[in-house]
Amino acid sequence: MAATKPKAGAAGVSELAASVGLTDDDLIGMYRVIATARAVDERMWVLNRAGRIPFVISGQGHEDAQAAIAWPLEKRKDWIAPFYRSIATCLAFGMQARDILTAQYAKAIDLSSGGRQMPGHYGNVANNLVSLSSPVATQMLHAVGIALAAKLRKTGQVALTTMGEGSSNQGDVHEGLNFAAIHKLPFILCIENNGYAISVPVSKQLAVPDVAARASGYGIPGVIVDGADVLGCYRAAKEAVDRARRGEGPTLIEAKVIRLTAHSSDDQQTKYRSAEELADLQQQDPLPRFRKELRDAGVLTEELEATIAAEVKADIDAATDYAESAADPDPRTAMKWVFAEDWPGETPPTWGFGGGHGLEGHEGDTSAAEGAVD
Amino acid sequence: MALKTFIEAIRETMTEEMRRDESVILLGEDVGLKGGVFLATDGLFAEFGEDRVIDTPLSESMIIGTSIGAAMNGLRPIAEIQFADFIHPAFNQLVSEAARMRYRSNNGFGVPMTVRAPYGGGVHGALYHSQSVEAFFAHVPGLKVVIPSTPYDAAGLLRSSIRDDDPVLYFEHKKMYRSVRGDVPADDYLVPLGKAAITHPGTQITVLAYGLMAHYALEAADVVAEEGVSVEVVDLRTLRPLDKETVLSSVKKTGKCLIVYEDNRFLGYGAELSAIIAEEAFDYLDGPVSRVAGPDVPGVPYNHVLEDWFMVNPEKIADGIRKLAAY
Structure with a gap:
């Protein structure tokens, strides 16, 4: 991300930054990612409620852990297989607010899929972010395979995948951890445990309190971190990355996070979360906590905070305008990239490739999204 | 020209491809020391070692899913599913992931992966060692499905499959492994995919x-x-x-x-x-x-x-x- 002018501690390294071997630039960089992720997320909800985009799936409450855990990975060298809440992860790994918003609008220029996938399915080859599907936890095995290739090709790359604790119950997670552990692959699984799989609380998902406890079954470290503790998350991820690069194998990190929003724009969370719980959530928001930590350490001055806030807002306003005015994909491209080459044997539809089939005025129509993820 | 059995043509083609291109790896159940339950990979472990000929746990979804990931990071995996009957745990990885990766990423990612699996009956294999599964996969845009019938085609189509930039399911009728023989040229010929x-x-x-x-x-x-x-x-x-x-x-x-x-x-x-x-x-x-x-x-x-x-x-x-x- 664009480095902001750091509030100088001692030569740009405050005590806080030094405690984890980082610079103030890094901490400000993380803060900027977290703040951008939150702002873009909030913008998505506004656009959804205004009828401009059909569907939102949110990362609010996960951002601190996401930015911190992606931070020790090397951009455009290492790999991340993200999940649908990974906005801060993707921003930390090279995507821009504009790339998130063009995906929300599903425009032709959408970096992740050219408008083919639902919003939230981020990933692009330039940033080594694996394209994501909707059946959860499938990306686990892709990250393990990437790590296998890294080991065999001796590239020094590390592969990280992230998912919720709900996804951790899929068989692919077991199969992948087992294989990654056997071969000591440079692989990290990060579980962002927000306590809910849509509506199902963690007590109905796991027979043990922590996903991390499962790590011992594969003979690998399982680490639990407070997802609101940015430096703690960074420290755990750094250790896992170092371990992976040394050839010592995978690590499972479980970040305890909170889900500040409903599962998605089609979810009514008051059906399964009490008013009291929802009110209390705001008190636990990790973003103000990190901000305070940076202020207290003298890393974030009032002035810098205001500058970042203004820059983030300008960035997101510009990205919204850009995405809003960008072109929709052309139906004539809809049969491209089934395979690397065009194959004349694939039969086009009887109606050809013209418009006029519900394509006009699509933006305000949420019916297609309803129930598709819930 | 040499007279070869169907399985010899497959084995020798894999061997040649692995010699030609070090990004080609092989993974599956019992494919290593044992050389596969049908001996389709016999000798490959000895020649290429355990890094490139990987005996996997009994985890079919993992065999396919990690092959997808490895294919996205520079390798060309040949994934062997021991019997086509056992491919179903990997259905999600094949249909939701391998088949759609290129389309859903708007040509960002491709999955150059070959999945080999013995199929078919007439060998006293009963319900779970005899299935023909091609229709499930031929239904899915984004997957190529190949079924050779001669040693000549087996070699030429397998070369094309391994070198293809998209996922190919390559099904081998197990009754033909040793009962079918045919001439196979020594040269590096291809039989193109998509040609009857x-x-x-x-x-x-x-x-x-x-x-x-x-x-x-x-x-x-x-x-x-x-x-x-x-x-x-x-x-x-x-x-x-x-x-x-x-x-x-x-x-x-x-x-x-x-x-x-x-x-x-x-x-x-x-x-x-x-x-x-x-x-x-x-x-x-x-x-x-x-x-x-x-x-x-x-x-x-x-x-x-x-x-x-x-x-x-x-x-x-x-x-x-x-x-x-x-x-």
């Missing part, structure tokens, strides 16, 4: 088949030839993408078509062939597009009498040809 072959020219009836059934169709063609029926046998070789041109031009020439497949009849691969011919060659037809296919029971039964009842064979095909010829 006319293996027996004829004028009155087109028989469409693949895999073991392509052999049985030839036997049946010889039988009915003595009765004065001229059959054109088309060996499809690649099921998807389908070589529609060869299929339709043969049917337009003969005016009659019999489709032969070992899989269950209902919604098997022949159902699509039949629909395409009905849609695109209707004016040329002189009889109903017909099928000789496996009965609609949930699997091939074990007892030899029951298995013989299930299996399509040259006699059953010849009967189908006679019926259509008389129409």
Whole structure:
């Protein structure tokens, strides 16, 4: 991300930054990612409620852990297989607010899929972010395979995948951890445990309190971190990355996070979360906590905070305008990239490739999204 | 030219591809020291070592899923599923992931991966070592499905599959491994994906088949030839993408078509062939597009009498040809 002018501690390294071997630039960089992720997320909800985009799936409450855990990975060298809440992860790994918003609008220029996938399915080859599907936890095995290739090709790359604790119950997670552990692959699984799989609380998902406890079954470290503790998350991820690069194998990190929003724009969370719980959530928001930590350490001055806030807002306003005015994909491209080459044997539809089939005025129509993820 | 068995052609082609391109790796159950339960990978472990010939845990979804990831990071994996019957735990990885990766990423990512699996009955394999699974996968845009029938095609198509930039499912009829022999040139030839072959020219009836059934169709063609029926046998070789041109031009020439497949009849691969011919060659037809296919029971039964009842064979095909010829 664009480095902001750091509030100088001692030569740009405050005590806080030094405690984890980082610079103030890094901490400000993380803060900027977290703040951008939150702002873009909030913008998505506004656009959804205004009828401009059909569907939102949110990362609010996960951002601190996401930015911190992606931070020790090397951009455009290492790999991340993200999940649908990974906005801060993707921003930390090279995507821009504009790339998130063009995906929300599903425009032709959408970096992740050219408008083919639902919003939230981020990933692009330039940033080594694996394209994501909707059946959860499938990306686990892709990250393990990437790590296998890294080991065999001796590239020094590390592969990280992230998912919720709900996804951790899929068989692919077991199969992948087992294989990654056997071969000591440079692989990290990060579980962002927000306590809910849509509506199902963690007590109905796991027979043990922590996903991390499962790590011992594969003979690998399982680490639990407070997802609101940015430096703690960074420290755990750094250790896992170092371990992976040394050839010592995978690590499972479980970040305890909170889900500040409903599962998605089609979810009514008051059906399964009490008013009291929802009110209390705001008190636990990790973003103000990190901000305070940076202020207290003298890393974030009032002035810098205001500058970042203004820059983030300008960035997101510009990205919204850009995405809003960008072109929709052309139906004539809809049969491209089934395979690397065009194959004349694939039969086009009887109606050809013209418009006029519900394509006009699509933006305000949420019916297609309803129930598709819930 | 050397005479080779079907399985020798497959094994030697994998060996040559792994020598030629160090990004080619092999993974699957028992593929290493043991050389595979059919010995399709015999000797590869000794030559290429445990990094490139990987004995996996019994985790089919993992075999395919990690192959997808490895393919995205510079390798060209050959994933062996020990029996096609055991591919179903990997269905999600094949259908939701491998098949859609290129399309959903708007050509950002491709999955150059070959999945090999022995399929088919007639070998006392019962319900779970005899299945034909091609229809499940041929249905899915984004997957290529190859079923060779000769050692020559097995080698040429396997080379093309490994070098292809998209996922290819390469199914090998296990009854053919050691019972089918044929000439295989020593050179590095390719048989292109998506091209059928006319293996027996004829004028009155087109028989469409693949895999073991392509052999049985030839036997049946010889039988009915003595009765004065001229059959054109088309060996499809690649099921998807389908070589529609060869299929339709043969049917337009003969005016009659019999489709032969070992899989269950209902919604098997022949159902699509039949629909395409009905849609695109209707004016040329002189009889109903017909099928000789496996009965609609949930699997091939074990007892030899029951298995013989299930299996399509040259006699059953010849009967189908006679019926259509008389129409």
